Amino acid sequence: MSWMRKKGWIRTLTTVEEPTGRLVCFPHSGGSATAFSDWANAMPPGVELVAVQYPGRGDRFAEHLVDDVAEMAGHIVVELLELPCRDQVLFGHSLGAMVAYETAMLLRDMRVEPRRLCASACLPPGQMKNRDVHLKPDDEFWAAICALGGIDPRVAEIAELRELFMPTLRSDLRAHANYRPGSGTTPLSCPVSCYHGVGDPLVDESRLTEWADVTTGEFRLTVRPGGHFHVSIDVDGLVSDIMGREWA
Numbered sequence: 001m002s003w004m005r006k007k008g009w010i011r012t013l014t015t016v017e018e019p020t021g022r023l024v025c026f027p028h029s030g031g032s033a034t035a036f037s038d039w040a041n042a043m044p045p046g047v048e049l050v051a052v053q054y055p056g057r058g059d060r061f062a063e064h065l066v067d068d069v070a071e072m073a074g075h076i077v078v079e080l081l082e083l084p085c086r087d088q089v090l091f092g093h094s095l096g097a098m099v100a101y102e103t104a105m106l107l108r109d110m111r112v113e114p115r116r117l118c119a120s121a122c123l124p125p126g127q128m129k130n131r132d133v134h135l136k137p138d139d140e141f142w143a144a145i146c147a148l149g150g151i152d153p154r155v156a157e158i159a160e161l162r163e164l165f166m167p168t169l170r171s172d173l174r175a176h177a178n179y180r181p182g183s184g185t186t187p188l189s190c191p192v193s194c195y196h197g198v199g200d201p202l203v204d205e206s207r208l209t210e211w212a213d214v215t216t217g218e219f220r221l222t223v224r225p226g227g228h229f230h231v232s233i234d235v236d237g238l239v240s241d242i243m244g245r246e247w248a
Helices: 033-042 069-080 095-109 138-146 159-178 205-214 227-232 235-244
Strands: 010-012 021-026 047-052 088-093 116-120 192-197 219-224
Touching: 010 069, 021 033, 021 095, 021 235, 033 047, 033 235, 069 095, 069 159, 088 095, 088 235, 095 116, 095 159, 138 159, 192 205, 192 227, 205 219, 227 235
Parallel strands: 021 047, 021 088, 088 116, 116 192, 192 219
Antiparallel strands: 010 047
């Protein structure tokens, strides 16, 4: 693995000479670019892997948090346009799906629409459940977050770490809760893939077909085991499914 960019919003997780394409990954609430580090070995030849690093975590820990999806996407697009190859697939998990969607629309408006948008563990734009979760008292908030399975139980019991993580989680969940597509938003034209983990308590599977409304292109829904954090199960199979449709 090579961390080529030390600052800004984009982290390069693989080094590929003259890449034919790029997979851009957007983490969940509280997540960092390293959430996708295990994906590097699953990438097809010639396709590079990059991930977004939101402020307030990892090597950006000291930076001010950003709790606005549109602002996040604006910064990310600026950096993506600086990269040499613009033929790319966007994959966003949970909050990341909203940021990826907003990023895709901005890229479309600049005539560099992605080849595909992949949304994981997330209801369609503006339809988040439990919008007030970020407002809950500390103990109730932390219990709700831990119940999703994304925090190591050993970490969850350490009070100092809880206090460290909660502001970032609250900020991210506030960003997700407040996000609405702009008025007059027109659909994308690229294909959209939706990934759902069976038993995800935050996502009503019956409503996921509404993601088809964000595009005039192809839509497909894939259901996988693993609940809200299904992305950590069978990484090879998930990456193969995402990328096999574009760079087989």
